[in-house]
Amino acid sequence: MLTTQGLTKRFGGLVAVRDASISANAGDITALIGPNGAGKTTLFATVAGFLKPDAGSVTFGGRDITGMKPHQICDLGMVRTFQIVKPFGKLSVLDNIAVGAYARFPRRQDALAHAAAIGRQVGLGGQLEKIAAGLTVAGRKRLEVARALATSPRLLLLDEVMAGLTPTEIDEIVPIIFGIRDTGVTILLIEHVMQAVMRLSDRAYVLNEGHLIAEGTPQEVVREPAVIEAYLGPGAATRAQSFASRNAS
Amino acid sequence: MVRITTLALLLAAVPLFVQSNHLLGLFIGVLFSAYLAQSWNILGGLCGQFSFGHAAFFGVGLYSSLILQVDFGWPAPLALVSAAVAGAVAGLFVGFVSFRYGLRGSYFALVTLAFAEILRMTASVVSFTGAGSGKYLPTRLGIEHLQFSKSGYFYFILVLFVLVHLLVLAIQNSRLGARFAAIREDEEAASALGVDVFRYKMIAILISSAVAGVGGCFYGQYYFYTDPHIAFGAAVSIEMLLAPIIGGAGTLFGPIVGAVVLRVAAELGQSLTGGVPGFNLILYGIMVILIVRYMPDGLIGGLRRPWALMRRRPTAATG
Numbered sequence: 001m002l003t004t005q006g007l008t009k010r011f012g013g014l015v016a017v018r019d020a021s022i023s024a025n026a027g028d029i030t031a032l033i034g035p036n037g038a039g040k041t042t043l044f045a046t047v048a049g050f051l052k053p054d055a056g057s058v059t060f061g062g063r064d065i066t067g068m069k070p071h072q073i074c075d076l077g078m079v080r081t082f083q084i085v086k087p088f089g090k091l092s093v094l095d096n097i098a099v100g101a102y103a104r105f106p107r108r109q110d111a112l113a114h115a116a117a118i119g120r121q122v123g124l125g126g127q128l129e130k131i132a133a134g135l136t137v138a139g140r141k142r143l144e145v146a147r148a149l150a151t152s153p154r155l156l157l158l159d160e161v162m163a164g165l166t167p168t169e170i171d172e173i174v175p176i177i178f179g180i181r182d183t184g185v186t187i188l189l190i191e192h193v194m195q196a197v198m199r200l201s202d203r204a205y206v207l208n209e210g211h212l213i214a215e216g217t218p219q220e221v222v223r224e225p226a227v228i229e230a231y232l233g234p235g236a237a238t239r240a241q242s243f244a245s246r247n248a249s
Numbered sequence: 250m251v252r253i254t255t256l257a258l259l260l261a262a263v264p265l266f267v268q269s270n271h272l273l274g275l276f277i278g279v280l281f282s283a284y285l286a287q288s289w290n291i292l293g294g295l296c297g298q299f300s301f302g303h304a305a306f307f308g309v310g311l312y313s314s315l316i317l318q319v320d321f322g323w324p325a326p327l328a329l330v331s332a333a334v335a336g337a338v339a340g341l342f343v344g345f346v347s348f349r350y351g352l353r354g355s356y357f358a359l360v361t362l363a364f365a366e367i368l369r370m371t372a373s374v375v376s377f378t379g380a381g382s383g384k385y386l387p388t389r390l391g392i393e394h395l396q397f398s399k400s401g402y403f404y405f406i407l408v409l410f411v412l413v414h415l416l417v418l419a420i421q422n423s424r425l426g427a428r429f430a431a432i433r434e435d436e437e438a439a440s441a442l443g444v445d446v447f448r449y450k451m452i453a454i455l456i457s458s459a460v461a462g463v464g465g466c467f468y469g470q471y472y473f474y475t476d477p478h479i480a481f482g483a484a485v486s487i488e489m490l491l492a493p494i495i496g497g498a499g500t501l502f503g504p505i506v507g508a509v510v511l512r513v514a515a516e517l518g519q520s521l522t523g524g525v526p527g528f529n530l531i532l533y534g535i536m537v538i539l540i541v542r543y544m545p546d547g548l549i550g551g552l553r554r555p556w557a558l559m560r561r562r563p564t565a566a567t568g
Contacts, residue, residue, distance in 0.1 A: 050437070075443055080441055086438035088438065091430055095427065095430070098427055099428065102428065147442055
């Protein structure tokens with residue numbers, strides 16, 4: 001459904017994303033993981049049209065969308081959420097979601113009805129009339145998902161929707177994400193909460209300092225020495241291995 | 250809708266009870282201020298693009314209406330339409346040069362301010378505007394010339410006032426209004442959700458400046474005269490943005506409340522001080538400081554909060 005070919009994004013002398021080729025298969029939940037500053041959000045922003053790539057291409061549903069504007073990409077059926085949530089603070093939760101719904105339903109009644117249904121789907125049904133600025137962190141994260149989902153996407157890009165949530169709140173949002181996938185929406189997500197990545201994703205890519213260093217099932221990638229070293233520092237993989245073998249003997 | 254209709258009907262009865270021309274003039278002034286405030290509110294309040302030079306669009310409408318009637322013999326109703334068009338063209342130009350290059354916030358405000366100043370200075374030197382001595386409209390009473398008695402002018406501005414409020418209400422209850430609000434709250438999030446930010450800002454400034462242009466035409470028909478300072482001066486720009494900010498930008502009734510407060514304060518100030526020139530500006534300044542400090546959402550927002558608290562209290566007690 002989504003393929004990037006040799007995607008590169010530079011900021012001055014810093015190469016935030018270097019030659020990244022990833023793909024998200026239809027119906028899958030694909031995860032993008034990596035330490036802080038690895039370039040995950042930059043890769044997202046480049047895919048969704050917020051940044052122009054310096055090299056490479058983005059193909060979505062068989063169509064080259066490199067360099068398109070975010071709103072055009074949204075019209076084609078790909079939508080992103082923001083890691084730092086961006087609620088329309090003075091609007092009600094329902095009106096927030098309706099902005100997304102209007103992308104598919106030009107008439108007000110239809111948009112509001114669709115928005116209310118999406119609100120209930122993500123568990124905001126009881127807070128539709130609340131002003132968005134008054135939501136809790138967990139509520140804002142859900143609102144971020146709801147607004148994006150209301151645009152009826154084929155591909156949903158979720159940028160750390162679990163960051164800052166308590167374990168209970170994470171347990172609540174995981175089934176919501178599965179539920180979205182089960183309605184036929186393909187999902188590409190960035191996540192730091194490894195426990196959630198292991199449970200949610202079918203495939204995972206690991207990004208470090210702008211490079212892709214591993215890909216496979218989540219169970220595979222967490223065993224890769226390069227991944228362990230990216231998270232824990234050079235030499236960590238061998239130390240972990242010797243530690244494990246010493247314990248085994 | 251109901252509230253606007255009620256307000257319109259109440260106001261329509263005013264000339265039946267108010268005989269004093271001075272008082273009727275005050276009503277006309279308030280309605281006119283509210284009309285212009287609502288024009289600013291479409292771009293600044295609904296869409297969040299603060300213009301500091303809305304006089305530009307008002308003035309372009311005013312001059313084009315007078316010039317077309319006086320020098321080209323156009324009938325007044327046609328001049329009214331052309332004032333809307335001229336305002337819109339000026340608005341689209343300013344919008345294009347600013348929004349195309351992503352200018353927002355204070356940068357956009359400065360561009361509009363500069364544009365109004367450029368027009369003011371240009372109008373003071375070129376001949377077809379009458380330069381510094383201004384432009385006069387000859388008196389020709391009659392509805393076909395859009396010139397009326399005092400109560401006639403009252404109904405003229407009342408019609409414009411009602412129309413602009415119905416327009417704002419229609420925008421608020423549509424996809425257009427939702428997208429304006431999304432742009433005002435967060436442009437990046439709006440564009441992620443499929444809103445073409447540039448296009449919708451252009452629509453906002455188009456509507457707003459066309460409305461301001463018609464306001465300019467009304468001014469010409471009512472006062473029969475303009476000069477560069479009246480048309481493009483900072484005083485108009487400031488009054489157009491103060492009323493919505495004091496009343497509550499982005500709300501339907503905020504601009505009306507703000508216009509009433511400003512006009513009444515100015516009138517009271519005049520009578521209390523025996524007409525010291527510029528006293529109303531001092532009052533405006535004090536009001537703005539107080540409002541921005543204590544009611545950042547304007548009078549409507551500031552009064553709504555305690556009102557909502559008062560209404561919530563009984564349910565909170567039972568729950």
